[in-house]
Amino acid sequence: MATDASPKYRTPDFHPEISVNPSKTKETTIHDGLEFWQFMISGSIAGSVEHMAMYPVDTLKTRMQAIGASRPLHPAGVRQAFSSVLKLEGPAGFYRGIAAMGLGAGPAHAVYFSVYELCKEFFSGGVPNNSMAHAVSGVFSTVASDAVITPMDMVKQRLQLKSSPYKGVADCVKRVLVEEGIGAFYASYRTTVIMNAPFQAVHFATYEAVKRALMEFDPNSGSDESLVVHATAGAAAGALAATLTTPLDVVKTQLQCQGVCGCDRFSSSSIGNVIETVVRKEGYRGLMRGWIPRMLFHAPAAAICWSTYEASKSFFQRLNDSNKQDF
Numbered sequence: 001m002a003t004d005a006s007p008k009y010r011t012p013d014f015h016p017e018i019s020v021n022p023s024k025t026k027e028t029t030i031h032d033g034l035e036f037w038q039f040m041i042s043g044s045i046a047g048s049v050e051h052m053a054m055y056p057v058d059t060l061k062t063r064m065q066a067i068g069a070s071r072p073l074h075p076a077g078v079r080q081a082f083s084s085v086l087k088l089e090g091p092a093g094f095y096r097g098i099a100a101m102g103l104g105a106g107p108a109h110a111v112y113f114s115v116y117e118l119c120k121e122f123f124s125g126g127v128p129n130n131s132m133a134h135a136v137s138g139v140f141s142t143v144a145s146d147a148v149i150t151p152m153d154m155v156k157q158r159l160q161l162k163s164s165p166y167k168g169v170a171d172c173v174k175r176v177l178v179e180e181g182i183g184a185f186y187a188s189y190r191t192t193v194i195m196n197a198p199f200q201a202v203h204f205a206t207y208e209a210v211k212r213a214l215m216e217f218d219p220n221s222g223s224d225e226s227l228v229v230h231a232t233a234g235a236a237a238g239a240l241a242a243t244l245t246t247p248l249d250v251v252k253t254q255l256q257c258q259g260v261c262g263c264d265r266f267s268s269s270s271i272g273n274v275i276e277t278v279v280r281k282e283g284y285r286g287l288m289r290g291w292i293p294r295m296l297f298h299a300p301a302a303a304i305c306w307s308t309y310e311a312s313k314s315f316f317q318r319l320n321d322s323n324k325q326d327f
Contacts, residue, residue, distance in 0.1 A: 038316040042309050045308060046308040047108065047109035048102065048105045048109070050305040053300075061290040063161070065249070078293055084162075096160055097157070101156045105149065108145045108146075109145070155172045161263075164260070188256045191274075195248035198245055199242070203241040210236045210237060215229065247275070250288075254277075
């Protein structure tokens with residue numbers, strides 16, 4: 001959440017069939033054969049697996065975006081950043097701060113799906129294919145989930161820095177609270193929300209376009225429920241959305257890592273102020289630092305997230321079918 005807005009926040013396909021079990025005192029709405037809490041768990045599992053699997057690439061992105069914050073520096077490529085981490089810190093260097101992401105990704109995804117479903121039910125007015133209601137619900141869910149993951153994302157990025165002064169998650173949280181106050185955990189929150197708006201727009205538009213193209217290319221071998229179709233479309237959408245929103249991701253990294261390991265400290269959380277500082281020191285290319293690892297992160301991350309999410313849904317669908325038979 002992460003953290004970058006990403007395909008991990010893909011909303012579940014909505015089907016017009018709604019089954020209500022009259023035998024229960026409290027009605028349970030079921031979409032796509034699953035209950036509300038099962039979507040939450042499926043999304044939480046998918047997001048956690050996605051972030052854990054792609055964490056080393058995320059570390060490279062953070063290093064590349066923060067490395068020139070306080071002084072002009074020659075551009076550091078992916079290979080250079082990779083070699084530096086491996087040589088100086090070993091394989092463990094790629095996983096510094098992973099505990100923070102582990103603590104934040106699951107809850108953030110659970111919040112996203114729960115808020116989305118609640119808002120969708122409220123705004124749709126009984127019309128299942130209400131696109132505007134889905135869009136508005138997506139905005140509310142993104143704002144809520146970012147509020148959950150942003151503090152842990154800040155901790156994660158500070159731990160990812162070279163020569164990070166923090167011993168671990170608990171030490172980082174304690175020191176930031178004492179030295180900078182609770183506001184430091186949300187210094188990049190506004191930037192994160194603003195970044196996620198275009199990210200989600202580009203991602204969903206690209207996802208649907210690629211999915212339709214794949215279906216038209218070979219309508220006999222795939223279906224709308226095909227994992228291959230979901231993963232391929234999600235990977236393309238994630239890569240494009242990640243690349244286009246890299247400048248805002250650079251701003252987010254600068255705000256979250258300010259004052260640590262030589263990174264500049266900003267007088268305010270103004271996006272314009274950070275952009276001006278980066279451009280003045282490194283030119284406009286500084287706003288695209290880390291775009292390659294960011295793209296390499298979100299492309300496979302989307303595929304992993306979709307595959308895990310669909311697998312979790314299938315597990316719950318089989319579980320529900322088994323319970324119905326027993327009943």
